[in-house]
Amino acid sequence: MGVRVLAILLVVLLGDSTGDAATNPYDFSAIMGLMTDWQNAPPNWVGNDPCGNNWVGIVCNNSRVTSIILSSAGLTGPLSGDIGQLSELQFLDLSNNKGLTGSLPEQIGNLMKLTHLILVGCGFSGQIPDSIGSLQNLVHLSLNSNRFTGLIPAIIGNLSRLYWLDLADNQLTGSIPVSNGSNSGLDMLLQAKHFHFGQNQLSGTIPSQLFSSGMRLIHVLFDNNNLNGSIPSTLGLVRSLEVVRFDRNSLAGAVPANLNNLTSVQELLLSNNRLTGPLPNLAGMNALNYLDLSNNSFDATDFPSWIPTLQSLTTLMLEFTQVQGVLPVILFSIFSLQSVVLKNNQLNGTLDIGSSQGNQLQRIDLQNNNIDNFKQSTGNHSVEVILVSNPVCQETGAAGKSYCTIPQSNTSSYSTQPNKCIPAVCNSNQTSSPNCRCGYPYTGTLVFTAPSFSGLGSSTYFENLTGIITMSFQSYQLPVDSVSLSDPRKDSYNYLKLNLAVFPSEGVSFNWTSINIIGFVLSNQSYWPPKIFGPLNFIADQYTYFADVQVPTTSKNSLNISVIVGAAAGGFVLLLLLAFVGVYAFCQKKRAEKATEQSNPFVNWDPNKSSGEFPQLKGARWFSLEELKKYTNKFAEANQIGSGGYGKVYRGTLPTGTLVAIKRAQQGSMQGGVEFKNEIELLSRVHHKNLVSLVGFCSEQGEQLLVYEFLPNGTLEEGLSGKSGIRLDWARRLKVAIDAARGLAYLHEFANPPIIHRDIKSTNILLDDHLNARVADFGLSKPVTEGERGYVTTQVKGTMGYLDPEYYMTQQLTEKSDVYSFGVVMLELLTARRPIERGTYIVREVRVVMDKDKDLYNLQGILDPAIGLGTSLKGLERFVELAMRCVEESGADRPTMGEVVKEIENIMVFAGLNPKAESATTSASYEEASKGYSTDPYSNEDFTEDGGGFPPSRI
Template sequence: MGSRILVYLLLVSSQILAILARTDGDDLAALNAIKSSWSNLPPNWTGSDPCGSSWDGINCTDTRVTSIMLAGTGVEGSEFSDISSLTELQFLDLSNNIGLKGSLPESIGNLKKLSTLILVGCSFYGPIPEAIGSLDQLTFLSLNNNSFNGPIPSSIGNLTRLSWLDLSYNKLSGTIPVASKTAKGLDTLLNARHFHLSNNLLSGSIPDQLFSSNMKLIHTIFDHNQLTGNLPSTLGSVKTLEIVRFDWNFLDGPISPNLSNLTNMNELYLSNNKFTGNIPNLTGMNFLYYVDVSNNNFNASNVPQWITSLQSLTTLMMENTQLQGLIPVELFRLPQLETVVLSNNNLSGVLNIGNSYSNNLTLDLRNNSITDFMQKTDYSMGELILVGNPLCNANGATLKYCIVENHHNNSFPSNNYLQNFTYYKTLYEALMSVFHSNGLPVDSVLLANPTVDIYNYLQFRLQIFPSGQDSFNRTSISTIGFLLNRQQFRLQYYGPFFFIDEPYCCFAGSKKSSNAGIIIGVAVGCSVLVLLVIFAGIYAFLQRKRAKRAFERSNPFSSWDPKKGSGSVPQLQGAKWFSFEDLKKCTDNFSESKCIGSGGYGKVYKGAISSGQLVAIKRAQQGSMQGSSEFKTEIELLSRIHHKNVVSLVGFCYDQAEQMLVYEYISNGTLRDCLSAAKFTGKIGFKLDWSRRLTIALDAARGLSYLHELANPPIIHRDIKSNNILMDDHFNAKVADFGLSKLMGDTGKGYVTTQVKGTLGYMDPEYYMTQQLTEKSDVYSFGVVLLELITAKAPINHGKHIVRVVQEALDDPEGSENLNKILDPAMGSGSHVGLKKFVDLAMSCVGESAVDRPTMGEVVREIEHILELSPENKKMDQKISGSSYEEENDESPLHSYDTEVFDVSYGSFPFRVEHQYGK
């Protein structure tokens, strides 16, 4: 009788819910499935009526879900097939959620009403499914900044309504698909306005068929691929084109004169290919303001006269294009001209810039054959560079245009658009208009830090401030992301955009619903279901408890709590687990006599495990959040690294709320210790001479090169310094301490955007300024270590950085004499073969710009070459025999573990600052 009553109540409550609910049952099931498989979803995804209770990011028409917009809200997940059940879906925007990873399922083809699909800046990989071509309502497809691979599906050619196609910054390969007897291709997309396919691995020739006069394209962007063959003459038939980019490919042959038919063109990029023949004649392109045809194999010719007719021209790039003869003075009379780069040509004669040029003009003519400059002292422009011309070789030539001071190709010129009030105002007003017209509470926007990246794309930071509230809610965040990616506004001199957001720290509190009927209905239904679960689940609960105890015995991370700030459970690839009792025993109950170091993380003990191996045991302080984060990072990385020049992880302990890492024991401390001890006679039992220092540098470079180039994925150490290079009993160097390390992963960008951390004095200034971490950040730190090796000086000594000290010595007129004054006397007197090459290598590593620094593989090869220069070095046994430290007065040596780490902040950037404890 009781069971019948329960069933009756359940049926009644279900009917109540069905009456009150506004969400279709199938759509509800699909959203609940998504909710169970994804994490970090909005907190108001509760209840059984998403449409009625307005779940954040979910929009409905009547009872059906028609849009999901969760851009930039930090959601995570790897299962996407459930979305395919939302058959009325029209808008899907999951962009800028790096935690969304996995492949797109073929079932996405079920979304027949989808008109907008935006997955920018996620972590998708695998092929783009052919089924995407069945979404015949699609007008906007943006999959850029992921890791999609394989060919471009030819089925995309079925999307005849498509206006926007962006597949840039992926790993797509193969040829560009065009229509055949059996399939469609991109050439059938006659309504498309945008082809964005840059930064992929596309190869083969560009089919003539790809372009036709029936097309409406305004952007065709294929730069940074592997395309070969000719530039199709049919490109000139698409007269609507405004931006064309085919730079950084392997295109060759002559450029068709049909290109001059593109009279609406604004920007033309054809640089860094293998084009031959004549430089293309661009007469009649009256709206053209940016031209770059640099680094091609054109026929030798004078500067084309037609350039002087391009009245809208602001930027002319013709570096290394076999130009010769005089530069026509008429070029400098163009009213909008801002930047001219004609370097690495054979321009000759007397340079005459006239008197009608812009005061903001940047003119780069380095490495030509110019013999004189007519204006000399009375010219006034933004920048003039004539280095490498005969007029700079004259005796006593000290003119300012013969010196290059901090010239960076990637910095935006001083006369850039964001500093021009008219352009700034135009962009500001366009953004504010689109935000306000969509009901967003935006008070103002700020555009800052404009730069041009290595791909010649303008980048700037956009900050958006809320109106009448302290923070944006999730709906506002996702709507802002959607509007920026959807780009429903057009601006002269701007575009195409793509928007990569940064994690948003704060969300406004969610408002309670005023719809009491829905709240009551949900409450009634849940109470009945709870009763059923209680009666039906007691046995399952008891069984689960038994299973949990068994699981905890077999899984050392069963008690790991991701909510404590250290992320998900560590993913290991082989590491021995030690119990707390094991390590307590081998350290004599963590006796102070076994302690060999201490710091902010905790203490380090020396011990011998059951096999007899000596180990160093790093024990975290109880409750240390920094310790938890570093523990996870280090255990994950070191469990998968095996190299003779990287410290080995023997095992770990995660037991009884303890976090401990067990390393191989390194007997001779750190490189910093060795350099400090070598200063004092009798402190060590060996001589740290030039040859040994070279060998130490080579060992450390090999370890770091392994991390960058052979580990999969590559690892950026992020804290290379002399205290993190350890010396074993044969004085082999090993890279240690991976607590701050980062995996490069599969970003496709060549950098990881992360909070700035490291050690003062070793930190890459470019990383500090941009928060973009690359392998070259480690190279900078290693360069500082190389300078320490030869000077034994700390990175910052008496307020001066070691890089500056060495540079001043090199710049001094006394040259090598002055350099000798700062060398470590412990290296010994006499000739140090290869020292000049070593110093040059170190200074190249600490270059101001990352692109100018060598890779660690190149560093290894250069040090090997330096070692080969000396016959003594060739004979030297790299495994230096000898004693370890022989400390006077029975003093204990310093160890790499003897470090306190704490965070401080300079402006908005946190630093790791370390204090060394001496004994």
């Protein structure tokens, strides 16, 4: 939800405000009112036209202020009631300005068009005004980490569009409001996915009315409050839940028996309450990673037999739960298990943890039990076992055993390491980035309120998170060089905290706009790390090293005679300086041109012969820039057929009459010289009817252009979404699948050396005029040399949603990574859904719904109706099975692309289709529907999480 809005807003923030008119006088008056009460306003807030003069943080549309984004700007003072005059305001983000104090004005309820109100990490206090309930368009409300007091306004329940509600880390009191007759309540928020209320002083019971089967909640966080009474059984009706935290309250009574209905829950924390009755049976909650039921008053019971069935479990916390008996050795065979904490119980007998070799087990803490023997196998000595205050540690000679002593704290000293370079020696206050460049980073703390893992000693989690955050910023073309994470630790609330440092890619510091946008991305929660990290908050440090330099203005009345005399005396010196500067600038220009030439990947290329660096082009042609200008009528706007973050795509006509598509990179595009050269080298030497053909290229006068064959029917994504006017029935989808699979199999098995594409997705599969599919975009592709057979260790690149989780976690790239991505494309062919859409991952959704005992494997609810539901879909079940084999977690369990080709051919034969036949010519109806539609099949677009939003590459 938030990603689409973020993309739209960033287009405006990084461009110019729309409209030439001067700022609306009412809006200007309101801004001046705010500025009067604020100290440390941005330095370019001068003059009388915020819209026309592009004031930092102000976004306008036709003279009206639509957004104020001033994250981490160092503002101090109150938020004036003048804010209520900005009747067109849609975004208000003042997050991480700790100096903003006082109460929220009632006038904030006048902002009827407001969709995002983000005030994270400020110093606001007092009651949250009831007028917020008037903001009917609000979808995102973040007031966390302030000092708000009083009750949660029940009228928030009127906000029917609200998606995100975060009031955590305040001083709110009273009960949780629910509707009652004409009164509103939080139970009315049926569209909300996030209830974040942790770290307050809420009291009373949790109303059973708060939850219902019609809700879409994924996060329910009520930890660290003063809630009492029982956990309502209605919680078990919200089947969409993924994270549940009710720990550190005063809840009593038995845990509802229907809690195991929540089969999507990954983190469940009910610890530090007064819960009684039997230990809840959570069998069937197979997604559960983190389970903490510690410090309650459950009935004494033998260790539950259902716990070893939870094969996703990483952390088991059952301290002070009166568990007794012998721990089964099968518990320690769970591959993902990292920590087992069963202190202060009545466990007895022999502790046998098996070999535990090959799994992730790190810590077993069984202090204060009745264990009288410990059987330790070879291969598990790396597991930290604590048996202090057990009979086994009271035996003679036991004092010297490692498991009979309490080890030092296991906090991690992890920090991001340099990226194969030597850290730079920097000036005072500057820091060396992971890429060994000095700069002033934007810093703060990432706070994860429910991570699904417990082992902080493993660097793999944090290394991958670093790469994903960096890739996220760069996908929005933010000026970020690199990201560093350090000092992972758990606080007293059991939250995971990480220090974050974001380094600039331009100069040594960020400007005001960049800080605003980076802060907005993090505070808006539109960027999501992998789910293993859970819900996220970002608390920023104030940034004081802005690159912007304010030019002081001096009135004529302030000039005095000394200034005039000084100017006259300095005139001659100035002339000498200008001459010197001219000579110096000429020399610097020559140096810069030489440096640019040396950094150019084509510096050694000779267009007339093949040198060691020049690729064997095999038919691809070197075009001059003048030729391409001629073929596109000087890149006329009428010939533009698409655009993306790299630049624009133009239709061109060669002298032979052949249509071509010319991709022209813009300065500073995401595709650098290495990727440009890589795509030329690969496409010029691989030739297959299911791979897009490279006609030629141009590298001249600082320009980078690629010339492709023209494919009129656009991308597979456009065909599935209906944008191109093409209808893809079941037979055509099978044909698209076999075509793309053959292209990939050629790369893996017949190219010499083999090639891993690394960015297979529906926007990189193109359709020709006969709807034959061709694989495109080789900018990220990786040839596999003889010494790299098996896997290639390389930086993670690709597109979220299609990215192989094994490659993402290990950085070991194999052909099976392409197989995973192709499996996701197969699921797109079935459902016409983006891989990550409205917060749902298509692989997981199919896996949950799929039932082989039912017709069409029970997938009717998510199949694309255009596929031909109601007609014969022969082979669909086999196609689904193949797709799910392709997206297995382990690459070893996936088929090769050659095997995928054979199976799709068999499916087509089963469906009565000829797998060797070419597609039929596009019908007249399709041609008619496509008239006037400009396709862009050559872009490298990574679409947003909820589908249909602006792709980040356009920003």
